[in-house]
Amino acid sequence: MMKKYVNVAEYMEDLPQMQQEVIQIMRELVADAAPEAQETFSYNMPAIKQNGKVLVYFAATQKHLGFYPTADPIVHFADQLKEFHTSKGTIQIPYDKPLPVKLIREIVAFRVKQVTEK
Template sequence: MQTIDAYIATLAPMQQEVAQIMRELLHTAAPQATETIAYNMPAFKQNGQVLVYFAPAKKHLGFYPTPAPITAFAAQLTDYPTSKGAIQLPYDQPLPVKLIKQIVAYRIQQVTG
């Protein structure tokens, strides 16, 4: 894949919808970031560094903000399965828009600070 459009086109309809919502949310949260594909996933990059990645899975949207935000926002992430660098956002729950924006702002501060 070379573009997020091409990536999204390969997804099932429900995954396309969620991926497009996440894409638009990330544009709002990081208006100076650019889209890219990294590790075969959609990603947003700023100051030469990837801020976040995302990728639909069978039952959740994988959100990959790197390890530091997962530690920093641990108290707010208790409702979501997490690992060192990933957050699983189940399709049967609304996206946590405010939390995603806070995590992206944290990452922007990391790469521009």
């Protein structure tokens, strides 16, 4: 049975060092890309929320960082996501590749625009 965490800090404590570092970089990256958003914890993973809506989720898995920006960005950025395994609302970023910083920023900005225009 999977442990239920209450916040990002508690979640990170149980991760191996490398995954902790990747999650911390991701936290800083999404916070910088969405400065008005608040960090939250939902579905047992870190997330950022703005205007009452979650912009993105992210989580450490054994082989990759799971980035969950919802379905629309996956379609919108399909050309830039070709080197990553994706599904309806998920981008898998392997640990042996650098985080696509510019693309992550663009996806978060896209989500900010989506939740502020509705």
